[in-house]
Amino acid sequence: MIAARVEPETLARAELDEYLARGWYRIGRGLITTDYLVSEGELCSTIWTRLDLRAHRFRSSLRKQLAKVKRDFEIRIGDLVLDAAHEELYTRYRAMAGGNRAESLDEVTGGDEGRSLFCTREIGIWRDGVLVAFSWFDLGETSVESLIGVYEPAYRKHGLGFSTLLLEIDHAAEIGLHFHYAGYVLSEPSGMDYKRRVGPLEYLDAASKLWLPEFPYAEGQSPAGIQRARLAAAGEALTSSGSPVQLVLNSALLIPGISDHVPGCSTDPILLISAPPTPRALGVLTAWDEELGAYVLFGGQPIAVLLERQGAEDDARRVPVHLFVIHQRLGEHPSVDEVAFWVRHYLAVIAPPGAE
Numbered sequence: 001m002i003a004a005r006v007e008p009e010t011l012a013r014a015e016l017d018e019y020l021a022r023g024w025y026r027i028g029r030g031l032i033t034t035d036y037l038v039s040e041g042e043l044c045s046t047i048w049t050r051l052d053l054r055a056h057r058f059r060s061s062l063r064k065q066l067a068k069v070k071r072d073f074e075i076r077i078g079d080l081v082l083d084a085a086h087e088e089l090y091t092r093y094r095a096m097a098g099g100n101r102a103e104s105l106d107e108v109t110g111g112d113e114g115r116s117l118f119c120t121r122e123i124g125i126w127r128d129g130v131l132v133a134f135s136w137f138d139l140g141e142t143s144v145e146s147l148i149g150v151y152e153p154a155y156r157k158h159g160l161g162f163s164t165l166l167l168e169i170d171h172a173a174e175i176g177l178h179f180h181y182a183g184y185v186l187s188e189p190s191g192m193d194y195k196r197r198v199g200p201l202e203y204l205d206a207a208s209k210l211w212l213p214e215f216p217y218a219e220g221q222s223p224a225g226i227q228r229a230r231l232a233a234a235g236e237a238l239t240s241s242g243s244p245v246q247l248v249l250n251s252a253l254l255i256p257g258i259s260d261h262v263p264g265c266s267t268d269p270i271l272l273i274s275a276p277p278t279p280r281a282l283g284v285l286t287a288w289d290e291e292l293g294a295y296v297l298f299g300g301q302p303i304a305v306l307l308e309r310q311g312a313e314d315d316a317r318r319v320p321v322h323l324f325v326i327h328q329r330l331g332e333h334p335s336v337d338e339v340a341f342w343v344r345h346y347l348a349v350i351a352p353p354g355a356e
């Protein structure tokens with residue numbers, strides 16, 4: 001699944017448990033799931049994680065870290081608070097952390113609708129009456145979902161971001177919940193790997209949909225790794241055969257649910273584009289289908305869609321996003337040599353030399 005999004009009208013806490021157990025996660029007022037993510041320009045597999053609280057005990061070093069933060073700071077656990085102090089702290093944290101983050105805490109929670117849909121709680125870390133870190137988490141019936149962790153950049157050396165995660169786990173176990181969900185890690189080493197420090201995680205296997213006690217993929221064998229390798233091999237064969245080709249990441253990866261609104265939109269995470277189409281001719285799109293064990297060729301073309309996104313101070317921006325629309329399925333081929341042959345054939349038919 002490239003990416004999907006739902007926005008339920010109502011959501012009971014037991015329903016949140018069910019979504020989390022299937023690899024869904026809250027974004028704003030909705031829930032998303034995806035098997036892929038683009039990290040530093042490279043396609044990666046997302047691997048959803050959870051911690052079974054019923055059998056969990058922090059190792060000694062983490063127990064000491066928890067004890068220290070409880071000793072050195074005031075810890076407050078209660079309802080979500082959205083005020084100027086929280087927004088200002090988030091602004092400073094966001095400027096330090098960088099990355100593709102929501103521009104406000106109101107956006108993080110999905111506005112009034114999101115805050116009414118989820119049962120969100122807060123762990124705040126205070127020093128001398130000043131808020132220096134906080135995390136928000138959503139309560140299910142038997143699960144807790146970590147939503148966001150924020151800390152004052154001046155306190156970075158104290159490890160408060162990771163400490164809020166430990167405090168969430170500690171609190172969830174204390175109130176008798178079964179699972180703590182902190183989202184995904186990636187198939188390749190990344191900044192998400194801090195989640196694995198909390199203890200022995202379970203990982204959701206994309207194929208079987210079972211939670212496994214071990215990391216599900218050997219090096220290079222994740223779905224994303226296989227996609228990258230297969231498309232690289234086909235790209236080399238096409239280049240050697242004289243067919244112009246471009247490897248592209250599908251922008252639908254970045255917008256969960258967009259394929260539901262664009263008829264014929266490709267849901268393959270990466271594609272080879274042969275002979276970019278002229279206004280009157282289609283190009284050939286090459287994708288790898290792991291279930292079929294074959295390359296699939298399509299006649300298609302890129303389109304630009306303007307999406308409205310909120311900028312700073314509610315400034316609406318229309319951002320162009322490039323998607324790929326499929327017009328026809330041309331065939332399935334198991335080898336790169338067949339791909340090279342048939343791409344040349346189809347280009348001669350649908351985009352002959354001199355076509356405009």
